[in-house]
Amino acid sequence: MKVNLKVWRQKNNNTAGKLVEYGLDNISPDMSFLEMIDVLNAELIRKGDEPVAFDHDCREGICGMCSMYINGRAHGPQTGATTCQLHMRSFNDGDTIVVEPWRARAFPVIKDLMVDRTAFDRVVQSGGYVSVNTGSAPDANEIAIPRTIADEAMDAAQCIGCGACVAACKNASAMLFVAAKVSHMAVLPQGQAERKIRAERMVAQMDAEGFGACSFTGACSVECPKSISLDHIARMNREYLGAKLTSENV
Amino acid sequence: MELESKIPAGPLAEKWTRHKFGLKLVNPANKRKYEIIVVGTGLAGASAAASLAELGYSVKAFCFQDSPRRAHSIAAQGGINAAKNYQNDGDSVFRLFYDTIKGGDYRAREGNVHRLAEVSVSIIDQCVAQGVPFAREYGGLLANRSFGGAQVSRTFYARGQTGQQLLLGAYSALSRQVANGKVKLFTRTEMLDLVVEDGKARGIITRNLVTGKIESHSAHAVLLCTGGYGNVFYLSTNAMGSNVTAAWRAHKHGALFANPCFTQIHPTCIPVKGDYQSKLTLMSESLRNDGRVWVPKRKEDSEKIRKGQMKPTDLKEEDRDYFLERRYPSFGNLVPRDVASRNAKTVCDEGRGVSKTGLAVYLDFADAIKRDGQKTIEAKYGNLFEMYEKIVDDNPYEMPMMIYPAVHYTMGGLWVDYNLMTTIPGLYALGEANFSDHGANRLGASALMQGLADGYFVIPYTVGDYLATIGSADKLPVDAPAFKQAEARIQDQIKQLLSINGTTPVDEYHRKLGLIMWDYCGMSRTAEGLTKAKGMIQQLKKEFWSNVKVTGDGEEMNQTLEAAGRVADFIELGELMVDDALNRNESCGGHFREEYSTEDGEAKRDDENYAYVAAWGYGGLNQPSVLHKEELVFENVKLTQRSYK
Numbered sequence A: 001m002k003v004n005l006k007v008w009r010q011k012n013n014n015t016a017g018k019l020v021e022y023g024l025d026n027i028s029p030d031m032s033f034l035e036m037i038d039v040l041n042a043e044l045i046r047k048g049d050e051p052v053a054f055d056h057d058c059r060e061g062i063c064g065m066c067s068m069y070i071n072g073r074a075h076g077p078q079t080g081a082t083t084c085q086l087h088m089r090s091f092n093d094g095d096t097i098v099v100e101p102w103r104a105r106a107f108p109v110i111k112d113l114m115v116d117r118t119a120f121d122r123v124v125q126s127g128g129y130v131s132v133n134t135g136s137a138p139d140a141n142e143i144a145i146p147r148t149i150a151d152e153a154m155d156a157a158q159c160i161g162c163g164a165c166v167a168a169c170k171n172a173s174a175m176l177f178v179a180a181k182v183s184h185m186a187v188l189p190q191g192q193a194e195r196k197i198r199a200e201r202m203v204a205q206m207d208a209e210g211f212g213a214c215s216f217t218g219a220c221s222v223e224c225p226k227s228i229s230l231d232h233i234a235r236m237n238r239e240y241l242g243a244k245l246t247s248e249n250v
Numbered sequence B: 001m002e003l004e005s006k007i008p009a010g011p012l013a014e015k016w017t018r019h020k021f022g023l024k025l026v027n028p029a030n031k032r033k034y035e036i037i038v039v040g041t042g043l044a045g046a047s048a049a050a051s052l053a054e055l056g057y058s059v060k061a062f063c064f065q066d067s068p069r070r071a072h073s074i075a076a077q078g079g080i081n082a083a084k085n086y087q088n089d090g091d092s093v094f095r096l097f098y099d100t101i102k103g104g105d106y107r108a109r110e111g112n113v114h115r116l117a118e119v120s121v122s123i124i125d126q127c128v129a130q131g132v133p134f135a136r137e138y139g140g141l142l143a144n145r146s147f148g149g150a151q152v153s154r155t156f157y158a159r160g161q162t163g164q165q166l167l168l169g170a171y172s173a174l175s176r177q178v179a180n181g182k183v184k185l186f187t188r189t190e191m192l193d194l195v196v197e198d199g200k201a202r203g204i205i206t207r208n209l210v211t212g213k214i215e216s217h218s219a220h221a222v223l224l225c226t227g228g229y230g231n232v233f234y235l236s237t238n239a240m241g242s243n244v245t246a247a248w249r250a251h252k253h254g255a256l257f258a259n260p261c262f263t264q265i266h267p268t269c270i271p272v273k274g275d276y277q278s279k280l281t282l283m284s285e286s287l288r289n290d291g292r293v294w295v296p297k298r299k300e301d302s303e304k305i306r307k308g309q310m311k312p313t314d315l316k317e318e319d320r321d322y323f324l325e326r327r328y329p330s331f332g333n334l335v336p337r338d339v340a341s342r343n344a345k346t347v348c349d350e351g352r353g354v355s356k357t358g359l360a361v362y363l364d365f366a367d368a369i370k371r372d373g374q375k376t377i378e379a380k381y382g383n384l385f386e387m388y389e390k391i392v393d394d395n396p397y398e399m400p401m402m403i404y405p406a407v408h409y410t411m412g413g414l415w416v417d418y419n420l421m422t423t424i425p426g427l428y429a430l431g432e433a434n435f436s437d438h439g440a441n442r443l444g445a446s447a448l449m450q451g452l453a454d455g456y457f458v459i460p461y462t463v464g465d466y467l468a469t470i471g472s473a474d475k476l477p478v479d480a481p482a483f484k485q486a487e488a489r490i491q492d493q494i495k496q497l498l499s500i501n502g503t504t505p506v507d508e509y510h511r512k513l514g515l516i517m518w519d520y521c522g523m524s525r526t527a528e529g530l531t532k533a534k535g536m537i538q539q540l541k542k543e544f545w546s547n548v549k550v551t552g553d554g555e556e557m558n559q560t561l562e563a564a565g566r567v568a569d570f571i572e573l574g575e576l577m578v579d580d581a582l583n584r585n586e587s588c589g590g591h592f593r594e595e596y597s598t599e600d601g602e603a604k605r606d607d608e609n610y611a612y613v614a615a616w617g618y619g620g621l622n623q624p625s626v627l628h629k630e631e632l633v634f635e636n637v638k639l640t641q642r643s644y645k
């Protein structure tokens, strides 16, 4: 099949970017979207042009590296899937496909389709853990955790940290990402000791990074490749309010 | 060179405890004066960096991805082994030890493997305390499953995302230490060289992948936790960025590389579809618990299927060859990975393969669905079936899945002693980057265990012994000539790559190398094929260095340049793998030499002549590598031929 690509090209964070058009013939519907970009890049290199920079690694939907905004949707037209899980059979012969990077103040563009998501790491560093040193853990079966609770924690813990929720949100809010982590730890007994301080700190860091406010439109959850539920945001709001009422002022 | 494994004396079960007691300690108040570089933030690296920082050392952690959480470990699906015996089904530290030694076809060290089995139980405790949401029973206790043909249920798992959850646990511990100021994190930073002076590892040279800046980092010890080298085959189940560069460049400075030809080919992957294929996707091994592997009995039927004139479901039961069940009646579809893979290759080589390429066999769930109902199968494998359908665009509830073996794991790696130290003092290798625990074949769910064992429970003890010996003053400043010279060397290499300005993209060389490796140094090897491959690789190397096309420049984000450096190293490694495979005149585990097989095609090990670790020294540019042998001593297990008949 043939496709007409419009790809965001931007040399670095200090220069302006623009959409550049490329035509590709001979694309197989069985190709993954990223393999199609590989084909484009091989052509560009042969011509002596610079290939399109983009983040990717596992190419199976788990590392959270890939991050393309395709035809106005984070990770493209499929739901519950990352960019690397998208195949060309989701498009029609002759389609025009617009490919852009995540757009958010807290995710500055590094080059072309590649953005800086270290803000997420800093949010986790602010409190997304249980403080337990290596070697000090009790036997793993010491505390029984009801299966429903374990499942709920796992639902939240599945977040791959890709940032599609931020890219999909008109306010570029990181609520779903942060809520997933807060929720994962808030439901587990292991997370109780630091429950309040965690919610307070992570929310404070999220704000400091320049993510927008949440107006609960739900676009994040729709575009989330792991279908992280909005319930986690509701839980985080409760956690946060509860924490603030008895704040230790962190 | 005399290879000292430093395996402590004494009874097997007491070795580690005694050894720990004998190790020197660093005074708590002095720990902060020691700097440790940890390259890699996968399970091995993240767990090591976090644990060392908790002890008080000053740690610098590096990874090439944008976040430590994205290391390749994230992709592990199946689970992690531990000798907890929570199921009361007869598991024990000794049994896990024994299974691992036997599974590795008697090419691993007893001492190391026993330690691994011992600390496995603490790993699970640690991970649960961090909040890792392992699967649980209704009573709230941890669930286990049997994995990879093990006779006991000792595998812990978190849905199909065990690696992810374990890595997020280690990443959270690491993040906590970053917040505490004990770990300095360098993401999108690639180690390009090791600095050695006075025979000791002194630090590393890195390239900032965003700005292109070359930088020096000095430390008292350097830990390479940089993963495996499966991508030497181009197509593998590894993440795209996985590479051998850090280990290879350390090798060039004197770190021996052990058993490079021991690679694991996983039997259940989604087959290759076209030339554009960039990587292969693993379908969890657990599928073999219920799926039956077959191909048509007759070549003609396979041909019809390949041409689309016939569907697999049209083929009568008596026209199908359930080749694993036929050849291995007692283990059937659950034979170890290497055996399953080799048999799939054999039937495809006979022309009985399916799919358009002829390089696929069926994994059929029809009988399981009939027996247990679709609901049950869905509950067990729903995710995997969905994933398969997304990629292949075919419904595995109705049509048998197609699978083919793919490169998955590398048992070889940097040679390390019992302390995980390489042959360069002060340089350590952890996780998949070292060679130590899996012999010639790794058991399912044991890599995650080993990575975390090395990082959480071994290195925190052993590195202290070295540091206490050298003292905190023994560190080079980053403006020392050794660093400046290394920086200049790397700048030169980058300039050279950029100036060749040939016509062929890097990926094309990588693909070519992969094909050579797969054809001649893959599932089945011969002296003749390997000799041919050696010539082809040398030729490819010449072409690469005269005709590769690297666009852009060095002072910016340049993914082509990154790839070029990695492929250059893979080409050199490829040659060493071939040498190693040629040297090992026996078949063991993942290494199958056709000349050394029984009449019915089973592997023939040669314990008399090859019960050793082949540790290779770098011989210099275009010079032959030098073989060193570490004899393996077995005091606790009796060597037997594996048989799954």
Ligand SMILES: Cc1cc2nc3c(=O)[nH]c(=O)nc-3n(C[C@H](O)[C@H](O)[C@H](O)COP(=O)(O)OP(=O)(O)OC[C@H]3O[C@@H](n4cnc5c(N)ncnc54)[C@H](O)[C@@H]3O)c2cc1C
Binding pocket: B039, B040, B041, B042, B043, B044, B045, B062, B063, B064, B065, B068, B070, B071, B072, B073, B074, B075, B076, B077, B078, B079, B080, B081, B162, B163, B189, B190, B191, B192, B225, B226, B227, B228, B237, B238, B239, B242, B243, B245, B246, B282, B408, B409, B430, B431, B432, B433, B444, B445, B446, B447, B448, B449, B451
């Ligand atoms: C698809 C798949 C499924 C698997 N499933 C299982 C399973 O179920 N159970 C099991 O036990 N094992 C499994 N394995 C194997 C297991 O996942 C790996 O062996 C293990 O995770 C390796 O961990 P590691 O920490 O050694 O390295 P990795 O996780 O590969 O980490 C390497 C790190 O090194 C960094 N790095 C590398 N080179 C450089 C450099 N030059 N400069 C800077 N940083 C560098 C990377 O950024 C990364 O952080 C699976 C493997 C695959 C491919």
Ligand code: SF4
Binding pocket: A158, A159, A160, A161, A162, A163, A164, A165, A166, A176, A177, A180, A220, A223, A224, A225, A226, A227, A228
């Ligand atoms: S919540 Fe979903 S979209 Fe947001 S980072 Fe996590 S996985 Fe990605």
Ligand code: FES
Binding pocket: A055, A056, A057, A058, A059, A060, A061, A062, A063, A064, A065, A066, A082, A083, A084, A085
């Ligand atoms: S490349 Fe890993 S999730 Fe897409």
